[in-house]
Amino acid sequence: MDIAIRGRNTEVSDSLRSAVEEKVARLTRFLDGVERAEVRFSEERNPRISEREVCEVTVHGHGHIVRARATAADSLAAIDRVVDKLEHRMEKLKGKLVARSHPRRPGSVDSPLNGARRTSETASVEPDDADEGQSRIVKTKQFAIKPMTPEEAALQMGLLGHDFFFFTNAETGMAAVVYRRNDGDVGLIDAT
Numbered sequence: 421m422d423i424a425i426r427g428r429n430t431e432v433s434d435s436l437r438s439a440v441e442e443k444v445a446r447l448t449r450f451l452d453g454v455e456r457a458e459v460r461f462s463e464e465r466n467p468r469i470s471e472r473e474v475c476e477v478t479v480h481g482h483g484h485i486v487r488a489r490a491t492a493a494d495s496l497a498a499i500d501r502v503v504d505k506l507e508h509r510m511e512k513l514k515g516k517l518v519a520r521s522h523p524r525r526p527g528s529v530d531s532p533l534n535g536a537r538r539t540s541e542t543a544s545v546e547p548d549d550a551d552e553g554q555s556r557i558v559k560t561k562q563f564a565i566k567p568m569t570p571e572e573a574a575l576q577m578g579l580l581g582h583d584f585f586f587f588t589n590a591e592t593g594m595a596a597v598v599y600r601r602n603d604g605d606v607g608l609i610d611a612t
Contacts, residue, residue: 421444421445421448421454421455421456421457422455422456422457423440423441423444423445423456423457423459424456424457424458424459425437425440425441425459425461426458426459426460426461427460427461427462428460428461428462429462429463429465430461430462430463430473430495432461432495436461436495436496436499439496439499440459440499443499443500443503444457444459444477444479444503446503447479447503447506447507447510450507450510450511450514451481451482451510451513451514452482453481453482454479454480454481454482455480455481456479456480456481457477457478457479457480458477458478458480459475459476459477459499460475460476460477461473461474461475461495461498462474462476464491469491470493471491471492471493471498472491472493473491473492473493473494473495473497473498474489474490474491474498475489475490475491475492475495475498475499475501475502476488476489476502477489477499477502477503477506479506479510483566484513484576484579485576485579485580486506486509486510486513486579486580487579487580487581488502488505488506488509488581489502489505489581490502490505509579512578512579513575513579516575565586565587565588565595566587566588567587567588567589567590567593568587568588568589568590569589569590569591570589570591570596570598570608573585573587573596573598574598574606577598577599577600577606583599583600584597584598584599584600585597585598585599589610592610592611594610594611594612595611596608596609596610596611597609
C-alpha cells in the first residue's frame with residue numbers, strides 16, 4: 421500500500437511517520453485491495469480548543485473511498501482515533517460487500533428492496549437580491565464519476581461521511597444525487 425503523509429502548519433516527525441505507516445498498513449486486513457492512503461496532519465489555531473491536533477486519512481481501494489477525521493491533544497492520539505474510525509467503516513463496507521454477494525430474498529426483513537421508496541421532490545428556489553449576501557464559490561473539487569446504483573452511492577456517501585453524493589445512475593445513465601434527509605433516511609434526486 422502506498423501511504424502519503426503530509427502536514428499543514430505542523431511538522432511530521434520521523435517517529436510519527438513510522439507510527440502512521442505501521443497503523444495505516446494494518447487497515448489492509450479489513451479490506452483486500454487497498455491501494456493507497458493519504459494522511460494529513462494539521463493544527464487548529466484557536467487557543468480555546470484543547471484537542472488541537474487534527475488527523476484526516478483517506479483510503480482508496482476496490483473502487484471505494486473511505487475517509488475519517490479525528491482530533492486529539494497530540495498527533496499520536498489523533499492517528500489512533502482516526503484508525504479506529506476507519507476500522508469501523510471498513511468492517512461496515514466489507515459486511516455490505518459480502519451481503520451484496522449473498523443477497524437475501526425479496527420478501528426478507530433485511531432485504532434492501534423492502535421499504536425502499538423513491539419519491540421525486542422538487543424544490544423551488546427564489547432568486548436573491550444581488551446586494552444581499554451573495555454566495556461565492558470558495559472551493560472547487562473535480563473527481564471521476566463512475567456509474568453505480570443508488571444503493572452503492574448511498575453506501576459511498578456513508579463511507580465518506582458526507583450528507584450528499586453525486587454520481588451517474590447506472591439504471592438511467594443520467595446524473596443523480598443521493599442525500600441524507602433530516603429524518604435520517606436517504607433521498608434520491610434523478611435527472612430526467
